[in-house]
Amino acid sequence: MKKLFGLSLLILIVVLSGCGSSSGESGGDGEEPLKIIAAHNQTDPENPYQDGLLAFKESVEEQSGGDIEVEVHAGTLGTSETELVEKLQTGAADVVLVSPGFMTSSGIDQVDLFAFPYLFNSYDHWEKTVQGEVGDEMAQIIKEESDNDFRMLGYWTAGVRHYYGDEPLQQMSDIDGKKMRTQTSGVVADFWKQTGAVPTSVAWGELYQALQQDVVDAAENAYPYFVQQDHHKTPNGKFITETGHDYTTRFLLTSGDLYDGLTDEQKEIIEEASKASVEAEWESLHSQEEEYKQQAIEEGAEVNQIDRQPFIDLAKPLQDKAAEEIGVTNLLEKIREIGESTEE
Structure with missing residues (x-):
């Protein structure tokens, strides 16, 4: 019994000595x-x-x-x-x-x-x-x-995501049939399918080669990310159209x-x-977006603007449908109200 009591006491001491070592108790008073x-x-x-x-x-x-x-x-x-x-x-x-x-x-x-x-x-x-x-x-x-x-x-x-590809977009129909590196499921994929593009899955680390070798005709991302990866130096990444489709x-x-x-x-x-x-x-x-845009232009990329309204009109019913499916219609309406106030 004495041995058993002694062992139990030792275990209790060890357990108690371990208390207070959680993240909430660390630091100060010489502790790690x-x-x-x-x-x-x-x-x-x-x-x-x-x-x-x-x-x-x-x-x-x-x-x-x-x-x-x-x-x-x-x-x-x-x-x-x-x-x-x-x-x-x-x-x-x-x-x-x-x-x-x-x-x-x-x-x-x-x-x-x-x-x-x-x-x-x-x-x-x-x-x-x-x-x-x-x-x-x-x-x-x-x-x-x-x-x-x-x-x-x-x-x-x-950042703000834009289209970049093998030719500039002057109107939405110009994207028809293009293999585009983007999401291949969900509302993002549905949107690009509606524009006529063919959403294609390519790992980010493999996208430079995919643009270089015609695996895809186009992609979309923000300046600080695709310019750092030299996508704008490929034949299928040289033409940047500022679609501004995703903040x-x-x-x-x-x-x-x-x-x-x-x-x-x-x-x-x-x-x-x-x-x-x-x-x-x-x-x-914000600083890097402008910096990398200028770098892309200096290195031979071409940037153009496009009328975004047809894209916006296409996106709205897709937003409504997806918001209802995932139960966030009320949040979508609040976001739209905020948008109306920022435009005033």
Whole structure:
């Protein structure tokens, strides 16, 4: 009995000594600092994602006085969003950046709203949406639909997406029959099919070769991303038509369990750092959009404008149908109301 009691006491001491080592208790009083792993999927460190996470790191470490350390990974934990979210769920990453498209593959269909073509008419429209009531409602949807696996920290952008291909678009019919690298399912694919394009799946890392070798005739993305990859130097990427079909949304996420385990002070630090990251990422993106547009032109790309109204008219009924299917008609109407106010 004495041996059994002694063993039980030893186990109890070990268990109690382990308490207080969770993320919410780390840092300060000589303890090891809380370490946060923050990651995005872009391998080039010269991009807005990196700038945003570095701002997050700087704010967290300054506010905490070194009690919280942030380690930023640019593509080193995974170049696909699926990899990053898997690491978030297993605890190998604490803060990650993902797109609405990934979230829908996780079963949260409502976030596909932010991927609707021509949902926004300007950055002002987009910013007022994500920073207001609609953004708050979407953050709550993500928390509830994921059973608190994911907690929203902030809305980032990946710029305004435009068409680029083997010839300029003067009118919508010019895209008819073109093999276009874009999503091959969902409302985005439906939209491009309606224009006459043939949505084609090509991995981002393979797109330069696909444009070079006529695997696809065209693609669509924002200047900072496709110019960095030299897509504009290929025969099938040289002609850029500013369709402006998507003011993109990206979600800065953390684990709900991790967040709930933080102290109130640590939560405040993370939230303030998230705001700083949003401001830094937006500023970097806006600056780089103009910078890379000019670089593309200087390197031989041709840029033209097009009447967007036929595209917008095509997109609206698709928006209505998709919004009803995923249960976000009320949010769609709120976004449209915000858009009307920004146009006044």
